[in-house]
Amino acid sequence: MEIINRYVYSVSKRLPEAQRKDVADELRGLIEDMLEERVQDREVTEEDVEMVLLELGHPRILARKYRGEKRHVIGPELYDLYILVLKIALISTIAVNTAIFVIQVIVNPMNILDYFVSFIVSFFTVIIPMVFGWTTLGFALAEYFSEGRMEKLELEKGWKPSSLPAVPDEKRQIKRSEPITGIVIYVLLIIMLAFSNEYFGIWIFREGELSGVIPFLNENLYSSVMILAFILFGSGIVKEYLKLFYEKWTYKLVTFITIVNVVSIGLILFLITGFQIWNPNFMNELIQYGMITRGSEGYDVISQIWEQLTFWTVIFLVFGLLFDLIAGFVKVRKAK
Amino acid sequence: MSDAYKHIDKLMQELRRGTITIGALSQLHEPQYGYSLVTTLKEKGIQVEPGTLYPLLRRLEKQGLLESKWDTNETRPRKYYLLSEIGKEVLDLLLVEWQSIAKSMDYLIKERGGENGDH
Numbered sequence: 001m002e003i004i005n006r007y008v009y010s011v012s013k014r015l016p017e018a019q020r021k022d023v024a025d026e027l028r029g030l031i032e033d034m035l036e037e038r039v040q041d042r043e044v045t046e047e048d049v050e051m052v053l054l055e056l057g058h059p060r061i062l063a064r065k066y067r068g069e070k071r072h073v074i075g076p077e078l079y080d081l082y083i084l085v086l087k088i089a090l091i092s093t094i095a096v097n098t099a100i101f102v103i104q105v106i107v108n109p110m111n112i113l114d115y116f117v118s119f120i121v122s123f124f125t126v127i128i129p130m131v132f133g134w135t136t137l138g139f140a141l142a143e144y145f146s147e148g149r150m151e152k153l154e155l156e157k158g159w160k161p162s163s164l165p166a167v168p169d170e171k172r173q174i175k176r177s178e179p180i181t182g183i184v185i186y187v188l189l190i191i192m193l194a195f196s197n198e199y200f201g202i203w204i205f206r207e208g209e210l211s212g213v214i215p216f217l218n219e220n221l222y223s224s225v226m227i228l229a230f231i232l233f234g235s236g237i238v239k240e241y242l243k244l245f246y247e248k249w250t251y252k253l254v255t256f257i258t259i260v261n262v263v264s265i266g267l268i269l270f271l272i273t274g275f276q277i278w279n280p281n282f283m284n285e286l287i288q289y290g291m292i293t294r295g296s297e298g299y300d301v302i303s304q305i306w307e308q309l310t311f312w313t314v315i316f317l318v319f320g321l322l323f324d325l326i327a328g329f330v331k332v333r334k335a336k
Numbered sequence: 337m338s339d340a341y342k343h344i345d346k347l348m349q350e351l352r353r354g355t356i357t358i359g360a361l362s363q364l365h366e367p368q369y370g371y372s373l374v375t376t377l378k379e380k381g382i383q384v385e386p387g388t389l390y391p392l393l394r395r396l397e398k399q400g401l402l403e404s405k406w407d408t409n410e411t412r413p414r415k416y417y418l419l420s421e422i423g424k425e426v427l428d429l430l431l432v433e434w435q436s437i438a439k440s441m442d443y444l445i446k447e448r449g450g451e452n453g454d455h
Protein backbone atom coordinates (compact mmCIF):
# COMPACT_ATOMS: atom_id res chain seq x y z
CA MET A 1 0.00 0.00 0.00
CA GLU A 2 1.26 3.42 -0.92
CA ILE A 3 0.90 4.93 2.54
CA ILE A 4 3.29 2.27 3.88
CA ASN A 5 5.86 3.25 1.28
CA ARG A 6 5.46 6.85 2.28
CA TYR A 7 5.95 6.01 5.94
CA VAL A 8 9.01 3.84 5.33
CA TYR A 9 10.49 6.50 3.07
CA SER A 10 9.83 9.14 5.66
CA VAL A 11 11.82 7.20 8.23
CA SER A 12 14.66 5.99 6.03
CA LYS A 13 15.39 9.33 4.38
CA ARG A 14 16.40 10.57 7.83
CA LEU A 15 18.99 7.82 8.24
CA PRO A 16 22.56 7.50 6.96
CA GLU A 17 22.72 6.19 3.39
CA ALA A 18 24.36 2.92 4.39
CA GLN A 19 21.53 1.85 6.69
CA ARG A 20 18.59 3.02 4.64
CA LYS A 21 17.79 -0.08 2.65
CA ASP A 22 18.24 -2.48 5.53
CA VAL A 23 16.08 -0.45 7.88
CA ALA A 24 13.46 0.07 5.17
CA ASP A 25 13.21 -3.68 4.51
CA GLU A 26 13.02 -4.46 8.18
CA LEU A 27 10.41 -1.78 8.76
CA ARG A 28 8.27 -3.06 5.89
CA GLY A 29 8.41 -6.55 7.37
CA LEU A 30 7.47 -5.19 10.77
CA ILE A 31 4.48 -3.30 9.41
CA GLU A 32 3.25 -6.40 7.61
CA ASP A 33 3.69 -8.47 10.76
CA MET A 34 1.76 -5.94 12.77
CA LEU A 35 -0.99 -5.81 10.17
CA GLU A 36 -1.23 -9.57 10.05
CA GLU A 37 -1.63 -9.80 13.78
CA ARG A 38 -4.24 -7.10 13.73
CA VAL A 39 -6.51 -8.42 11.00
CA GLN A 40 -5.94 -12.18 11.45
CA ASP A 41 -7.87 -13.60 8.46
CA ARG A 42 -9.90 -10.69 7.15
CA GLU A 43 -8.86 -8.21 4.49
CA VAL A 44 -6.52 -5.38 5.43
CA THR A 45 -8.29 -2.03 5.33
CA GLU A 46 -6.79 1.41 5.09
CA GLU A 47 -7.89 2.03 8.61
CA ASP A 48 -5.83 -0.92 9.84
CA VAL A 49 -2.77 0.46 8.14
CA GLU A 50 -3.36 3.84 9.66
CA MET A 51 -3.71 2.36 13.15
CA VAL A 52 -0.48 0.41 12.78
CA LEU A 53 1.44 3.44 11.52
CA LEU A 54 0.03 5.54 14.35
CA GLU A 55 1.24 2.90 16.76
CA LEU A 56 4.72 3.13 15.31
CA GLY A 57 4.64 6.88 15.83
CA HIS A 58 6.00 9.90 14.03
CA PRO A 59 8.65 8.97 11.45
CA ARG A 60 10.97 11.61 12.84
CA ILE A 61 10.89 10.09 16.29
CA LEU A 62 11.34 6.56 14.98
CA ALA A 63 14.26 7.68 12.82
CA ARG A 64 15.79 9.37 15.83
CA LYS A 65 15.64 6.12 17.76
CA TYR A 66 17.38 4.36 14.88
CA ARG A 67 20.09 6.97 14.70
CA GLY A 68 20.59 6.64 18.41
CA GLU A 69 23.92 7.93 19.61
CA LYS A 70 24.80 11.46 18.61
CA ARG A 71 22.49 14.43 18.59
CA HIS A 72 24.79 17.37 19.13
CA VAL A 73 27.06 19.54 17.05
CA ILE A 74 29.69 20.15 19.71
CA GLY A 75 30.05 17.56 22.45
CA PRO A 76 30.89 18.03 26.11
CA GLU A 77 34.58 17.22 25.49
CA LEU A 78 35.00 20.23 23.23
CA TYR A 79 32.43 22.53 24.77
CA ASP A 80 34.67 24.29 27.29
CA LEU A 81 37.33 25.00 24.70
CA TYR A 82 34.65 26.13 22.25
CA ILE A 83 33.30 28.69 24.71
CA LEU A 84 36.80 29.91 25.50
CA VAL A 85 37.76 30.39 21.86
CA LEU A 86 34.43 32.01 21.11
CA LYS A 87 34.94 34.45 23.96
CA ILE A 88 38.43 35.38 22.78
CA ALA A 89 37.30 35.73 19.17
CA LEU A 90 34.32 37.89 20.10
CA ILE A 91 36.25 40.21 22.39
CA SER A 92 39.03 40.54 19.80
CA THR A 93 36.75 41.41 16.92
CA ILE A 94 34.77 43.84 18.99
CA ALA A 95 37.99 45.49 20.17
CA VAL A 96 39.35 45.68 16.62
CA ASN A 97 36.21 47.19 15.23
CA THR A 98 35.91 49.67 18.04
CA ALA A 99 39.52 50.68 17.48
CA ILE A 100 38.92 51.13 13.76
CA PHE A 101 35.87 53.22 14.57
CA VAL A 102 37.90 55.41 16.92
CA ILE A 103 40.61 55.91 14.30
CA GLN A 104 38.04 56.80 11.66
CA VAL A 105 36.58 59.38 13.99
CA ILE A 106 39.99 60.88 14.76
CA VAL A 107 40.91 61.04 11.09
CA ASN A 108 37.60 62.46 10.00
CA PRO A 109 35.49 63.68 12.93
CA MET A 110 32.82 65.21 10.70
CA ASN A 111 31.53 61.78 9.66
CA ILE A 112 31.16 60.41 13.18
CA LEU A 113 27.46 59.62 12.76
CA ASP A 114 28.02 57.66 9.53
CA TYR A 115 30.87 55.72 11.09
CA PHE A 116 28.82 54.98 14.16
CA VAL A 117 25.84 53.72 12.17
CA SER A 118 27.98 51.48 9.96
CA PHE A 119 29.83 50.26 13.06
CA ILE A 120 26.56 49.22 14.72
CA VAL A 121 25.12 47.73 11.53
CA SER A 122 28.20 45.70 10.72
CA PHE A 123 28.27 44.59 14.32
CA PHE A 124 24.98 42.74 14.00
CA THR A 125 25.08 41.78 10.35
CA VAL A 126 28.71 40.77 9.92
CA ILE A 127 30.84 40.60 13.04
CA ILE A 128 28.68 38.59 15.41
CA PRO A 129 27.38 36.13 12.78
CA MET A 130 30.86 35.70 11.29
CA VAL A 131 32.59 35.03 14.57
CA PHE A 132 29.85 32.71 15.79
CA GLY A 133 29.57 31.00 12.44
CA TRP A 134 33.22 30.32 11.81
CA THR A 135 34.05 29.33 15.36
CA THR A 136 31.08 26.99 15.53
CA LEU A 137 31.80 25.53 12.11
CA GLY A 138 35.40 24.88 13.07
CA PHE A 139 34.44 23.10 16.24
CA ALA A 140 31.61 21.20 14.59
CA LEU A 141 34.08 19.87 12.04
CA ALA A 142 36.51 18.91 14.78
CA GLU A 143 33.69 17.14 16.58
CA TYR A 144 32.56 15.36 13.43
CA PHE A 145 35.98 14.08 12.47
CA SER A 146 37.02 13.10 15.98
CA GLU A 147 33.93 10.84 16.30
CA GLY A 148 34.13 10.11 19.97
CA ARG A 149 37.89 9.66 19.89
CA MET A 150 38.26 12.43 22.45
CA GLU A 151 36.16 10.59 24.93
CA LYS A 152 38.14 7.41 24.34
CA LEU A 153 41.40 9.28 24.71
CA GLU A 154 40.29 10.63 28.05
CA LEU A 155 39.28 7.20 29.27
CA GLU A 156 42.36 5.40 27.97
CA LYS A 157 44.76 7.80 29.56
CA GLY A 158 43.79 6.29 32.87
CA TRP A 159 43.20 8.34 35.93
CA LYS A 160 44.48 8.16 39.46
CA PRO A 161 43.90 10.58 42.31
CA SER A 162 47.60 11.28 42.61
CA SER A 163 47.61 12.69 39.09
CA LEU A 164 45.30 15.47 40.18
CA PRO A 165 46.94 18.87 39.79
CA ALA A 166 47.83 20.64 42.99
CA VAL A 167 45.57 23.47 44.06
CA PRO A 168 47.52 26.41 42.66
CA ASP A 169 49.12 28.84 45.03
CA GLU A 170 47.31 32.12 44.62
CA LYS A 171 50.54 33.95 43.88
CA ARG A 172 51.44 31.52 41.12
CA GLN A 173 48.01 31.28 39.64
CA ILE A 174 47.36 32.90 36.29
CA LYS A 175 43.91 34.40 36.11
CA ARG A 176 42.15 33.45 32.91
CA SER A 177 41.31 37.04 32.14
CA GLU A 178 45.00 37.90 31.94
CA PRO A 179 46.00 35.77 28.93
CA ILE A 180 42.65 36.43 27.28
CA THR A 181 43.29 40.16 27.49
CA GLY A 182 46.78 39.54 26.13
CA ILE A 183 45.49 37.60 23.15
CA VAL A 184 42.90 40.25 22.41
CA ILE A 185 45.58 42.96 22.43
CA TYR A 186 47.86 40.99 20.12
CA VAL A 187 45.02 40.27 17.70
CA LEU A 188 44.15 43.95 17.78
CA LEU A 189 47.74 44.92 17.00
CA ILE A 190 48.04 42.42 14.16
CA ILE A 191 44.85 43.58 12.51
CA MET A 192 45.57 47.25 13.02
CA LEU A 193 48.99 46.86 11.49
CA ALA A 194 47.80 44.69 8.63
CA PHE A 195 44.99 46.99 7.59
CA SER A 196 46.19 50.42 8.51
CA ASN A 197 49.96 50.36 8.68
CA GLU A 198 49.99 53.68 6.84
CA TYR A 199 48.79 55.27 10.08
CA PHE A 200 51.81 54.01 12.01
CA GLY A 201 53.83 57.17 12.31
CA ILE A 202 53.58 60.80 13.29
CA TRP A 203 50.20 62.30 12.55
CA ILE A 204 50.10 65.79 11.17
CA PHE A 205 46.96 67.78 11.90
CA ARG A 206 46.02 70.97 10.11
CA GLU A 207 42.92 72.85 11.19
CA GLY A 208 41.64 69.94 13.20
CA GLU A 209 41.88 67.44 10.37
CA LEU A 210 44.50 64.86 9.58
CA SER A 211 46.50 66.12 6.66
CA GLY A 212 49.25 63.54 6.55
CA VAL A 213 51.25 60.87 8.29
CA ILE A 214 55.00 60.59 8.42
CA PRO A 215 55.50 56.83 8.62
CA PHE A 216 58.08 55.31 10.93
CA LEU A 217 58.55 52.38 8.62
CA ASN A 218 60.09 52.11 5.20
CA GLU A 219 57.08 51.86 2.92
CA ASN A 220 58.96 49.78 0.38
CA LEU A 221 59.48 47.12 2.98
CA TYR A 222 55.97 46.77 4.33
CA SER A 223 55.84 43.09 3.46
CA SER A 224 58.90 42.26 5.54
CA VAL A 225 57.59 44.51 8.28
CA MET A 226 54.36 42.58 8.18
CA ILE A 227 56.24 39.30 8.61
CA LEU A 228 58.05 40.84 11.54
CA ALA A 229 54.83 41.95 13.13
CA PHE A 230 53.17 38.59 12.63
CA ILE A 231 56.13 36.80 14.22
CA LEU A 232 56.22 39.19 17.13
CA PHE A 233 52.49 39.24 17.87
CA GLY A 234 52.00 35.63 16.84
CA SER A 235 54.59 34.49 19.34
CA GLY A 236 52.87 36.75 21.84
CA ILE A 237 49.64 34.86 21.24
CA VAL A 238 51.47 31.55 21.62
CA LYS A 239 52.79 32.76 24.97
CA GLU A 240 49.34 33.74 26.16
CA TYR A 241 47.94 30.38 25.09
CA LEU A 242 50.68 28.64 27.06
CA LYS A 243 49.64 30.63 30.11
CA LEU A 244 46.04 29.70 29.51
CA PHE A 245 47.05 26.06 29.23
CA TYR A 246 49.30 25.83 32.30
CA GLU A 247 47.06 28.01 34.48
CA LYS A 248 49.93 28.76 36.84
CA TRP A 249 53.55 29.81 36.75
CA THR A 250 55.86 26.83 36.56
CA TYR A 251 59.45 26.33 35.47
CA LYS A 252 58.14 24.49 32.45
CA LEU A 253 56.00 27.45 31.42
CA VAL A 254 58.84 29.89 31.94
CA THR A 255 61.12 27.66 29.86
CA PHE A 256 58.60 27.51 27.03
CA ILE A 257 58.08 31.25 27.14
CA THR A 258 61.85 31.77 27.04
CA ILE A 259 62.17 29.54 23.98
CA VAL A 260 59.37 31.40 22.21
CA ASN A 261 60.96 34.74 23.12
CA VAL A 262 64.44 33.78 21.99
CA VAL A 263 63.24 32.43 18.65
CA SER A 264 61.05 35.42 17.90
CA ILE A 265 63.66 37.94 18.93
CA GLY A 266 66.28 36.17 16.83
CA LEU A 267 64.03 36.49 13.80
CA ILE A 268 63.23 40.11 14.54
CA LEU A 269 66.91 41.02 14.93
CA PHE A 270 67.59 39.35 11.61
CA LEU A 271 64.86 41.40 9.95
CA ILE A 272 65.81 44.68 11.60
CA THR A 273 69.50 44.49 10.93
CA GLY A 274 69.24 42.79 7.55
CA PHE A 275 66.94 45.36 5.93
CA GLN A 276 66.44 49.07 6.15
CA ILE A 277 63.02 48.82 7.75
CA TRP A 278 62.83 52.33 9.15
CA ASN A 279 61.63 55.12 6.89
CA PRO A 280 64.83 56.55 5.31
CA ASN A 281 63.10 59.83 4.48
CA PHE A 282 61.78 60.39 7.99
CA MET A 283 63.89 63.45 8.74
CA ASN A 284 63.24 65.07 5.36
CA GLU A 285 59.53 64.59 5.71
CA LEU A 286 59.56 66.15 9.16
CA ILE A 287 61.15 69.22 7.62
CA GLN A 288 58.73 69.20 4.69
CA TYR A 289 55.77 69.30 7.02
CA GLY A 290 57.40 72.12 8.92
CA MET A 291 57.68 70.20 12.15
CA ILE A 292 61.33 71.12 12.58
CA THR A 293 63.92 73.19 10.80
CA ARG A 294 67.27 71.95 9.67
CA GLY A 295 70.16 72.94 11.91
CA SER A 296 68.04 73.64 14.97
CA GLU A 297 68.73 71.97 18.29
CA GLY A 298 65.58 69.86 18.01
CA TYR A 299 66.71 68.58 14.62
CA ASP A 300 69.98 67.33 16.04
CA VAL A 301 68.31 65.53 18.90
CA ILE A 302 65.66 63.88 16.76
CA SER A 303 68.06 62.86 14.01
CA GLN A 304 70.35 61.34 16.59
CA ILE A 305 67.48 59.35 18.08
CA TRP A 306 66.35 58.34 14.62
CA GLU A 307 69.78 57.12 13.60
CA GLN A 308 70.17 55.07 16.74
CA LEU A 309 66.70 53.59 16.50
CA THR A 310 67.93 50.17 15.41
CA PHE A 311 70.40 50.07 18.25
CA TRP A 312 67.77 51.02 20.81
CA THR A 313 65.28 48.56 19.39
CA VAL A 314 67.77 45.78 19.94
CA ILE A 315 68.50 46.94 23.47
CA PHE A 316 64.78 47.24 24.13
CA LEU A 317 64.05 43.75 22.87
CA VAL A 318 66.87 42.15 24.83
CA PHE A 319 65.76 43.87 28.02
CA GLY A 320 62.19 42.91 27.30
CA LEU A 321 63.25 39.28 27.06
CA LEU A 322 65.28 39.45 30.25
CA PHE A 323 62.44 41.13 32.07
CA ASP A 324 59.96 38.52 30.89
CA LEU A 325 62.32 35.79 32.05
CA ILE A 326 63.05 37.28 35.45
CA ALA A 327 59.42 38.12 36.10
CA GLY A 328 58.48 34.54 35.28
CA PHE A 329 61.12 33.07 37.59
CA VAL A 330 60.17 35.41 40.39
CA LYS A 331 56.57 34.34 40.11
CA VAL A 332 57.53 30.65 40.17
CA ARG A 333 59.79 31.12 43.17
CA LYS A 334 57.37 33.23 45.14
CA ALA A 335 55.28 30.23 46.04
CA LYS A 336 58.13 28.17 47.47
CA MET B 337 -3.56 11.33 40.87
CA SER B 338 -2.86 12.47 37.31
CA ASP B 339 0.30 14.10 38.64
CA ALA B 340 1.45 10.77 39.97
CA TYR B 341 0.90 9.21 36.54
CA LYS B 342 2.99 11.90 34.94
CA HIS B 343 5.88 10.96 37.19
CA ILE B 344 5.29 7.28 36.62
CA ASP B 345 5.58 7.66 32.86
CA LYS B 346 8.99 9.27 33.10
CA LEU B 347 10.29 6.94 35.78
CA MET B 348 9.07 3.84 33.99
CA GLN B 349 10.81 4.97 30.83
CA GLU B 350 14.09 5.23 32.71
CA LEU B 351 13.49 1.94 34.49
CA ARG B 352 12.63 0.06 31.30
CA ARG B 353 15.60 1.27 29.32
CA GLY B 354 18.02 -1.24 30.79
CA THR B 355 15.61 -4.04 31.47
CA ILE B 356 14.49 -4.22 27.85
CA THR B 357 18.08 -4.80 26.77
CA ILE B 358 18.41 -7.67 29.22
CA GLY B 359 14.98 -8.99 28.21
CA ALA B 360 15.83 -8.95 24.52
CA LEU B 361 19.25 -10.53 24.95
CA SER B 362 17.79 -13.25 27.18
CA GLN B 363 15.48 -14.45 24.38
CA LEU B 364 18.07 -14.61 21.63
CA HIS B 365 19.86 -17.88 22.27
CA GLU B 366 17.66 -19.02 19.38
CA PRO B 367 17.36 -16.77 16.30
CA GLN B 368 14.29 -14.55 16.29
CA TYR B 369 13.11 -11.74 14.07
CA GLY B 370 12.05 -8.45 15.53
CA TYR B 371 8.32 -8.90 15.66
CA SER B 372 8.46 -12.45 17.03
CA LEU B 373 10.60 -11.06 19.82
CA VAL B 374 7.99 -8.37 20.54
CA THR B 375 5.37 -11.11 20.80
CA THR B 376 7.46 -13.41 22.97
CA LEU B 377 8.32 -10.64 25.36
CA LYS B 378 4.68 -9.57 25.50
CA GLU B 379 3.56 -13.12 26.26
CA LYS B 380 6.02 -13.20 29.14
CA GLY B 381 4.74 -9.90 30.50
CA ILE B 382 7.31 -7.45 29.10
CA GLN B 383 5.62 -4.74 27.06
CA VAL B 384 7.92 -3.24 24.47
CA GLU B 385 7.06 -1.15 21.44
CA PRO B 386 8.51 -2.24 18.12
CA GLY B 387 9.69 1.32 17.61
CA THR B 388 11.93 0.87 20.63
CA LEU B 389 12.95 -2.74 20.12
CA TYR B 390 13.95 -2.57 16.46
CA PRO B 391 16.47 0.24 16.87
CA LEU B 392 17.74 -1.48 20.02
CA LEU B 393 18.40 -4.75 18.16
CA ARG B 394 20.27 -2.83 15.49
CA ARG B 395 22.36 -1.06 18.10
CA LEU B 396 23.19 -4.30 19.89
CA GLU B 397 24.22 -5.77 16.57
CA LYS B 398 26.45 -2.80 15.87
CA GLN B 399 28.06 -3.28 19.27
CA GLY B 400 28.74 -6.90 18.38
CA LEU B 401 26.45 -8.50 20.97
CA LEU B 402 24.09 -9.79 18.30
CA GLU B 403 24.49 -11.30 14.88
CA SER B 404 21.90 -10.99 12.17
CA LYS B 405 20.86 -12.76 9.00
CA TRP B 406 18.20 -12.05 6.42
CA ASP B 407 15.97 -15.07 5.82
CA THR B 408 14.46 -14.83 2.36
CA ASN B 409 12.91 -18.32 2.21
CA GLU B 410 9.63 -17.40 3.86
CA THR B 411 6.72 -15.49 2.36
CA ARG B 412 8.48 -12.26 3.19
CA PRO B 413 12.13 -11.58 3.99
CA ARG B 414 12.90 -11.25 7.67
CA LYS B 415 15.95 -10.23 9.57
CA TYR B 416 16.81 -12.73 12.28
CA TYR B 417 18.90 -11.81 15.28
CA LEU B 418 20.98 -14.18 17.42
CA LEU B 419 23.36 -13.77 20.34
CA SER B 420 27.01 -13.65 19.28
CA GLU B 421 29.71 -15.35 21.34
CA ILE B 422 30.51 -12.10 23.09
CA GLY B 423 26.81 -11.48 23.47
CA LYS B 424 26.39 -14.73 25.37
CA GLU B 425 29.23 -13.85 27.68
CA VAL B 426 27.88 -10.38 28.27
CA LEU B 427 24.42 -11.73 28.95
CA ASP B 428 25.76 -14.17 31.58
CA LEU B 429 27.59 -11.40 33.38
CA LEU B 430 24.62 -9.10 33.04
CA LEU B 431 22.28 -11.66 34.57
CA VAL B 432 24.51 -12.04 37.62
CA GLU B 433 24.44 -8.27 38.07
CA TRP B 434 20.74 -8.15 37.54
CA GLN B 435 20.04 -10.86 40.08
CA SER B 436 22.10 -9.06 42.65
CA ILE B 437 20.30 -5.79 41.99
CA ALA B 438 16.89 -7.49 42.10
CA LYS B 439 17.74 -9.16 45.39
CA SER B 440 18.96 -5.94 46.99
CA MET B 441 15.96 -4.01 45.75
CA ASP B 442 13.65 -6.68 47.08
CA TYR B 443 15.32 -6.45 50.44
CA LEU B 444 15.17 -2.65 50.45
CA ILE B 445 11.51 -2.57 49.60
CA LYS B 446 10.54 -5.25 52.11
CA GLU B 447 12.46 -3.50 54.84
CA ARG B 448 10.65 -0.29 54.15
CA GLY B 449 7.34 -2.16 54.08
CA GLY B 450 8.09 -3.53 57.53
CA GLU B 451 8.77 -0.05 58.88
CA ASN B 452 5.49 1.16 57.50
CA GLY B 453 3.73 -1.74 59.17
CA ASP B 454 4.92 -0.57 62.56
CA HIS B 455 3.14 2.75 62.28
